Amino acid sequence: MSEVARAYHQVRNNVATFVEARPAVVADRVPACPEWTVRDLVAHLVGIAGLVIGRLTGWPPESKRSSADLDPAGLLDEWDRLGERVEELVAEQGGGDVMLMDAFTHELDLRSTMGIPFPAGHPAFEPAVAVLVRGFTGAVESHGLPGLRLATPDAQWEVGEPTATVTAPDYDLYRSLAGRRTHAQIAALDWSSGPEPWLPAFAWGPFTPPSAPVER
Numbered sequence: 130m131s132e133v134a135r136a137y138h139q140v141r142n143n144v145a146t147f148v149e150a151r152p153a154v155v156a157d158r159v160p161a162c163p164e165w166t167v168r169d170l171v172a173h174l175v176g177i178a179g180l181v182i183g184r185l186t187g188w189p190p191e192s193k194r195s196s197a198d199l200d201p202a203g204l205l206d207e208w209d210r211l212g213e214r215v216e217e218l219v220a221e222q223g224g225g226d227v228m229l230m231d232a233f234t235h236e237l238d239l240r241s242t243m244g245i246p247f248p249a250g251h252p253a254f255e256p257a258v259a260v261l262v263r264g265f266t267g268a269v270e271s272h273g274l275p276g277l278r279l280a281t282p283d284a285q286w287e288v289g290e291p292t293a294t295v296t297a298p299d300y301d302l303y304r305s306l307a308g309r310r311t312h313a314q315i316a317a318l319d320w321s322s323g324p325e326p327w328l329p330a331f332a333w334g335p336f337t338p339p340s341a342p343v344e345r
Contacts, residue, residue, distance in 0.1 A: 133225040134216040136253035140232045141212045143248075144171065145205050147239055154243060155201045160343040161238040161309050170235050171204045172196040178211035181228050185218040229253055230260040234307045237300075241344045247300040254299060255284075261306035262286045268333035277327055279306075293322040308336025309343060 130138070148155065148171065155168040162170065175196050183189040190211055199207060219225035233253035240247065262279060266288045269277060276289025280296040296319040297305065305315045308331070315331055315338065316324045331338050 130216065131220045131223065131225075132252070133223075133229050133256055134220045136251075136256060137212070137219070137225065137229050137232060138216055139252050140229070140236050141208060144174070144232075144236055144239060145209070147243055147245060148201060148205065151243065152201065157242060159238050159242050161241060161339075162235075163343070167239065167242065168201055168204070170239060171201065171208065172199075174232055174235060175199075175204050175208045175211065177228060177231060178208060178215050181215050181225065182211060182218065185215075185222055185224075190214065226256050226260050230257040230307075233257040234309075237304065237307075238309075254303070258286075258299075258303055258306070261303065262288070264334050264336075265306050265330060268330035269327065272330050274326055274330055293320065293327075295320050295324065295327075304344070305331060306336075308332070308338055311338050311340065311342055314342060 148167065155166065155171075157167050159165045159167060159170055165173070179190050196204060196207070215225070215228070219228075230253075233251070234257070236253075237247065239245075265279075269288050275292040276287065278291035278294040279286045279288065279302060280294055281299045281302055283299075285294075295302075301310070301318060304310050305318065310331075312328045312331070315328060318324070
């Protein structure tokens, strides 16, 4: 199994474990995605799995019922069925890193909603953060901004020719790049110079920093 397939499998297992352990949580709102409940978040993950299968095979997966018709247990069963096929296809054909980033980001949304700590050594972190850094790099370039070094205690990524460095724990950097931190929270990270020039680049692709904090 490829790195991405293994990491995606871990995300699926984690999300299922969390929801099955506390079934009442499915009706809770997800602060990072305020228009969604936990059930909506899981339904999104099921839908993305079906979309990926369609893109990789040219055919949508067969299903007798839409996600809208499924209860939470049914959604998890459907994701298990589709997820196994996704992992097979990704292992065979490669790719899947954007899908993994989306799934891992929503696992972290669920963890934040349920008060479950960020996991050290999660296999999805490195491939998912690489996707985020790629997107952030495009935003820095499109805004014509100077280069920036992104650093955690164990790794760093260079965006262009760095003229400054922002340093943060893994979780804080990831959530900043994934649109889960306000500009004020991002500015409060450890910057080697003023953060203001780079703040616009934290809005890119599907991500926009919230106007008010959605998590610490």
